[in-house]
Amino acid sequence: MITVTGARKDFGTFRALDDVSIEIPSGTLTALLGPSGSGKSTLLRSIAGLESLDAGTVVIAGRDVTRVPPQQRGIGFVFQHYAAFKHMTVRDNVAFGLTIRRRPKAEVRAKVDELLEVVGLEGFQHRYPAQLSGGQRQRMALARALAVDPEVLLLDEPFGALDAKVRADLRRWLRRLHDEVHVTTVLVTHDQEEALDVADTIAVLNRGRIEQIGDPDTLYDAPDNQFVMSFLGSVSSVGGTLVRPHDIVLERPAPDDTRANGPGRVLATIERVVRLGFEVRVELRDADGERFAAEVTRGVAQQLGLVAGEQVWAVAPSHAVRDLPQPPDAGVPADAAEADEVASTAGVGEPARA
């Protein structure tokens, strides 16, 4: 269990964390999801002790570790760019934490062998990181972090540097691993698909605050505000009403149709009909020139005979419409993205912030 209470962190004039509180139950896999500069990496690094908070507390497994250095927090940390020890073999990398703790050689050997098998790197133990692919390096880094039996496993955009195919494979593998190992895991990502795919719980961050915490279904179906809704999954605006594209109902106008546009109901021109396998995406433009998309099944598309250039009513059914507030002080400052870049790559020509 990790409990963060009232966390605040400033980098110069940029507030990376603004009174953040979150509770992460034992054995779960939680994703911190947000855009660049939202503070998700800073929050993770604060839990690890790689950043020190300006205010607030971090409690891991009942122990207040706010002033405890990373060495003694009982954590495992995986970096986006692997942070592999380049001058050590895979075996020595994985064994590092145990060697530091001066465990008996036989025990280290057994533990490393076991972990190499878990991450599928048996037979690679004598290679150097430079001789591994990105995915293999990250699995090595995971084994290295798990070797010290951490209380919590912290992953900072662990698949961000990998290509799409490897990324998808690896995150499913991580999910299976988590189901076996059951270590409390926190994963930082800016990829909503990744968060939905692996996490039990997602915390959506924006501008140094947590917008909403919940399981993937809740966040998708019952977002607390417009930011969460638009950040998780796609959104269309039907006459100013926000709705998921697949909830939009399309209707052919009747010949004597005199109904007027209104909130959640507009007459729109079909610009393009795109078939995406089972689904059909209909790209629309309303009378004001606003573009939006609706998603319908192929059956519906055929039944309505949707063709580009024709007009249809796009209706946001009342059950799918949520009257959501704007998040508090909406809008992302221009320098936010930069600050996040700097924070996540600190060390290269920059004074380290750890």
Add this chain to the structure above:
Amino acid sequence: MTTSTTSRLTLRTLALAYLVALLAVPVLMILWRTFEPGFGAFWESIRTPAAISAMNLTLLIVAIVVPLNVVFGVTTALALVRGSFRGKGFIEAVVDLPFAVSPVVVGVSLIMLWGVGGWFGGVEHLGFRVIFGLPGMVIATIFVTLPFVVREVEPVLVEIGTEQEQAAATLGASGWQTFWRITLPAMRWGLTYGVVLTIARSLGEFGAVTMVSSNFPGISQTLTLLVNSRYIDDQNTYGAYAAATLLMGLAVVTLLLMTLLDRKRSTT
């Protein structure tokens, strides 16, 4: 770029001729002159008491200067790359000072500072002889070789970044453990080159050392001073060539050792 074959060949020939005339010919000349009378004569010439003493003194100075420069250089590079403190720019500039100041000037300033009547001249009354003694030569050599380790290690530190060190910290390594197991091995290439340059420069330093040495054959002559005194004072041209060859030999051995050492370390 479109360069005709003729002009390309001309440029190449010019560049090669330049290198041959300025670098290869002088070195080959010395080697030829040294070994012309046979290997026996060379051996004879570097086995005189003055030559043995000069070689020992040179190696002793190297043995003192290199560890000091390694410790100072690594510490300074770490501070300059990782630290943020007032006066960082000033220190950056000071580190480069030895590149800008002529070694003779260094020698003169050391005499003014450490010699009788100098600011620190008082140490001589305590029986600690700096100028015209070994300490003076060591200080002079440190001065001229100071930037090498710093400047070679700095870019390597920038390149490796701090993530590996952070990873080591999360795995339980203390600051010292991280330094010995992660940072030092990661910077070994830069450090190796820095050490090679330091040794080469220490072996060859003449200007600053000649100012602060009493220059007695067999007592306070380094190899460079021996070459000079054989050639100028003793009119012993052949002896100067032989000593010069010995000096070059030491530098080549250093280079080979470092290359072998590093190849071995990077493959094991």
